[in-house]
Amino acid sequence: MAQASASIDSLGGLLESLVRKFHDEGESLYLVGGPVRDAFLGRLGNDLDFTTSARPDVVYRILEEWGETVWDMGIEFGTVSTVKAGQQIEITTFRADLYDGVTRNPEVTFGDTLVGDLVRRDFACNAIAVEFLLIDDQLSTTLHDPVNGLKDLFNGVLDTPQSPEVSFRDDPLRMLRAARFVSQLGFSVAPRVRQAMTDMAGEIQRITVERIQAELDKLMLGDAPWDGIDLLVETGIADYVLPEVSALRMTEDEHMQHKDVYRHSLTVLKQAVEKEDEGPDLVLRWAALLHDIGKPDTRAKKESGGVSFHHHEVVGAKLARKRLRALKYPKSTTQDIGQLVYLHMRFHGFGEGQWTDSAVRRYVNDAGELLPKLHKLVRADSTTRNPKKAARLQRTYDHLEDRIAEIAEKEDLASVRPDLDGNEIMQILDLKPGPDVGRAWGFMKELRLERGPLERDEAIAELRAWWESENRHE
Known part of the structure; x- marks a missing residue:
């Protein structure tokens, strides 16, 4: 806890002027999600995510004055981004989205409460917020944890704020994110989350290939990718995104004994x-x-x-x-x-x-x-x-x-290359550009691999002998 507080307090010098701008507008500002989680894990990075009561146009106006560069590509989803003193900062208006259960793209609805915003997030450990306040003109912070995310965080468990069936139906990509966090953070998934992933594995087909690839890369680059992959295989999600890995769990019989190829592959990884x-x-x-x-x-x-x-x-x-x-x-x-x-x-x-x-x-x-x-x-x-x-x-x-x-x-x-290049081959054999030059170059490359570097006269003699043999066979 002390380490997290120190990490968050260290942002005070950077954020105080930003907090004042939101305060002057009568709006609240909260550090939320991954940065809060990572602060408690002692791994706070340079990407800071905030949520706010302010609507996107207000956020944009504030950041335009405060930030170094402003991006509004996500403004229709309530997100405005900037960079300040090397920190990437993303601020999103409270969300209370509605999902159609067919795609993962919600009908964007802006909310009015922090709790409403937090309960719609993927996992409880990502639903912790730190509010930045001005009290007696001094910067202060308050922790908000409405879904007991800190308990999950300290226990190293991934659980959803609401029922996992609802969460994964809203956005099936969250199932892949679970495996990614297992790899990155060393967490385990709660039994009800694992069961929902198993029951709803086929829902991953609603997700675009590009999104799946991005999550798989993050999983593979984590500290323990073998654990993330194993979760995907055990829940059946890999049957849809990496079926060749699932197939490594070959049924063994008494007549065809061999090592467990699947477990072997995870060990090799x-x-x-x-x-x-x-x-x-x-x-x-x-x-x-x-x-x-x-x-x-x-x-x-x-x-x-x-x-x-x-x-x-x-x-x-x-x-x-x-x-x-x-x-x-x-x-x-x-x-x-x-x-x-x-x-x-x-x-x-x-x-x-x-x-x-x-x-x-x-x-x-x-x-x-x-x-x-x-x-x-x-x-x-x-x-x-x-x-x-x-x-x-x-x-x-x-x-x-x-x-x-x-x-x-x-x-x-x-850089093993033939002792004679294409121009020399054409000159020696009196050839024009074409397939014969490629064949001759291939022969010289094979010769170079087989015997190593040759003296020029020897290389020319070998080329001419090969060419004569080729034409004699024709």
Whole structure:
């Protein structure tokens, strides 16, 4: 409590002049929602959300005088924003919206009371407000907690101010927000919230793909994304937004024994997060979660017993790209995640000490700029409980990284290109631009990967010999 008060009191110098302007207009001003919650959790950021009795035109007029820059893109919903001394400030008029139960877009209705505004919010821990007042010309604060959000906050529980069925029917996106807060805050959901999410999972289909993607990203970038994903899977919401992850919970039988691929994937995600060294890595995290989604479609019983998943990385890469496109992820993000899924098994095709120079070049070339992420993904993919096996896998990968460094000292592995470029190929073979040049360039690229850098005379001789062979076959 003291830490929260100190965090909020520290805003006094910035906000006193703003509070005075609202006071002079006869209007109230409250810090509300996430900033209040985060202040109590000791993580107050630079985005401050307020609610007020003032109507939007009054808010706009005040902020135009007080703020550095004003945005009114959300004014039809009662929201006006500004920036002041590095703080992003958003002020919204009390709301008392009505929902049609079909979309998540409410009929915007401005309210007259703080309580009416708070009870319509997603979770009780986000329905706490701090009122800024001028008493005897001194700035003061008062806490308002009409739905016992502080109790939930201190217990680390997500519960809704009103019944969860009503809350989720009004806005099904709140179910995804529950999973996001589980990931970000380490909270659990109240039993009645979990039950409502399970019963109403299909309602998530009312939400646009863009909104779903935004919430999934926030979930994946949280401190414990595996817990947020697990909540979505256990409640059935993932069946609609990430069905390939739900499908990892393959039914086991006595004839096709294999490790729990779903739990394995969550563990890989957790271990990948532990290997991050420059903050949350969205591409790595998605690749870790999705790396085995090709297994359900490739599972086959082996004659010797057990089960195999041949080429699951190829199938998985296709499924990952398809799902990410459906979620409207940027093309580059989709390609990078798909490529990591595709490459994650390449390492296991070689034993310790069996990496030829050619194999190393191809590994680095195929990974390209994704190589550091691939290193982390492959290492995270070791979830064996056998300490000797785990040590052997890590030692083998250490050896591969040593081989990469060893060859990189001799040649530029970061940008492996043919020893002859397209212009040189056309000149040597007397060709005009066209498919033949591309084929010749491809041959030289393969030669470069296989044998490393060649002297120019040797490269030219190899090119001419290949060209002669190609024409002789024709």
